[in-house]
Amino acid sequence: MDIEAILDVMGCRTRREIINLLREEPRFVSQISRELEIGQKAIIEHLRAMEELGLLTSSFKKIERGRPRKYYDMSHDITVNIIINQATFQVDITDEALTRKQLPSGEEWSKLLNVEHKIRMGHYEAIEELKSLIRLYSTLKKRAEEVLEDVEGTQE
Numbered sequence: 001m002d003i004e005a006i007l008d009v010m011g012c013r014t015r016r017e018i019i020n021l022l023r024e025e026p027r028f029v030s031q032i033s034r035e036l037e038i039g040q041k042a043i044i045e046h047l048r049a050m051e052e053l054g055l056l057t058s059s060f061k062k063i064e065r066g067r068p069r070k071y072y073d074m075s076h077d078i079t080v081n082i083i084i085n086q087a088t089f090q091v092d093i094t095d096e097a098l099t100r101k102q103l104p105s106g107e108e109w110s111k112l113l114n115v116e117h118k119i120r121m122g123h124y125e126a127i128e129e130l131k132s133l134i135r136l137y138s139t140l141k142k143r144a145e146e147v148l149e150d151v152e153g154t155q156e
Contacts (some may be wrong), residue, residue, distance in 0.1 A: 026073035081117040
């Protein structure tokens with residue numbers, strides 16, 4: 001895949017929001033439009049750009065009444081790593097059909113992937129960053145477990 005094209009397409013917040021919706025399940029244009037509160041014509045243009053690049057696929061599905069709807073879905077996993085520091089400016093794109101769909105996404109996951117990439121590229125100063133993330137995740141996990149215990153305790 002062309003690095004410039006991916007960065008250009010994904011530089012748009014609306015397109016990232018569309019991708020985030022499609023992570024959950026395939027959707028058709030009016031669903032995306034309604035959920036993002038953006039006009040259908042604009043959504044169609046964003047979808048077209050991402051489909052042409054190969055980020056999305058589309059398929060028609062029959063519905064009970066009316067004509068078939070065109071659903072959009074993620075085509076496969078793509079990992080984009082950007083490293084910018086005084087010694088490096090590097091953009092790596094891995095276009096792999098990974099089987100890790102159950103793994104989380106979002107900002108925290110991106111941080112972890114970025115730290116992992118730094119370490120694998122030999123930037124061992126990122127180990128401290130990784131240790132910090134582990135402490136944060138451990139604290140969040142403990143808090144989530146406490147909340148769960150409280151909720152389950154009130155349901156009994």
